Amino acid sequence: MKKFLINTAVVCGLVLGMFVAVELLLLTQTNVYSYKRQYIENHLNTLEIVFFGNSHIEEAVKPELVGENCFNLAISGRGVVYDVELAKRYIPKMSNLKTVFMPLDYPKFSLGRGVKNEHEKRVREMDFASMNKCMYTKYMDIHVDGIWYWSEILNSELNYMTRFFKSAVRNRGCDSLGYIALDVSKRRPNWEYRNMPPIIDVSKPIDTVQFNILKSQYRTFAELTKNAGVRLVLLGTPLYKTYLDDLNPAVLNEIESFVADLQRDFSNVEFFDFTADKDFLPEDFNDASHLTDSGAEKFSKKLKLVEEKN
DSSP states (O other): OHHHHHHHHHHHHHHHHHHHHHHHHHTTSOOHHHHHHHHHHHSTTTOOEEEOSSHHHHTTOOHHHHOSSEEEOOOTTOOHHHHHHHHHHHGGGOTTOOEEEEEOOGGGGOTTOBOSSHHHHHHHHHHHHHHHHHHHHHHHOOOSBTBOOOOHHHHOOSOGGGGGGSOHHHHHOSOTTSOOOOOGGGOOTTGGGSSOOOOBOTTSOOOHHHHHHHHHHHHHHHHHHHHTTOEEEEEEOOOOHHHHHTOOHHHHHHHHHHHHHHHHHOTTEEEEEOTTOTTOOGGGBSSSSOBOHHHHHHHHHHHHHHHHTO
């Protein structure tokens, strides 16, 4: 029995050692989080335009088409809480910053009223939450959940082991300015019904805690940019007709009121809504709410015109 316990302890020690070794070795491998942090910190005094947000921006904005000294800091699956922490860290230090772009997505206004695939949605949100806690803690030094360590092996969705067998450029997943291109030839069957909006039951009361958090987050962005003399441009990104058909008009009115409230207190806040822009064709969409490379090119050129209004 004693020998069995010793052997078990040795095996467990070896497994734990390998686990720790892999976690540490992953720190030496480039990924989209570490790359974007390094880029923005190396260009704090030169960047003029920065895009925050999630996949609706990361896969939709080609910085070189928007303007010079522009960078796409968005990362797929990012919650606004991480955007706020990044904004607090970097915006006050950016001496040449002129414009900050930030998405204002329809799903943010579910606010406890979502009724479609609620169980699946909660599971997916939990997956993203644990991945974000892991990757932002480990690679961006952002801690929103105390000091608890979130293992990359257990929580990352980046196929971590393949990072040992890719070049640094392929590993980071994005181009040099932070954009990720989606190829229309690789979009999945029934693409027009993928990544649809949550069904929001407006007869239910808004979760006031969630709403106040959302309001506080965007007000923080507005205050940071205003104090820095910077425009804050909120964006409604292009959506395919199947997505648009599922939008609740009452929620769209809530979004308009949300923006109006911000603009009453912060003169630097602007809102450009491209959600129903008719210039975007079926081939410009990878799914109901994300753009292909051709769509990103169109969208980026439109944002260049927005930037030129500065």
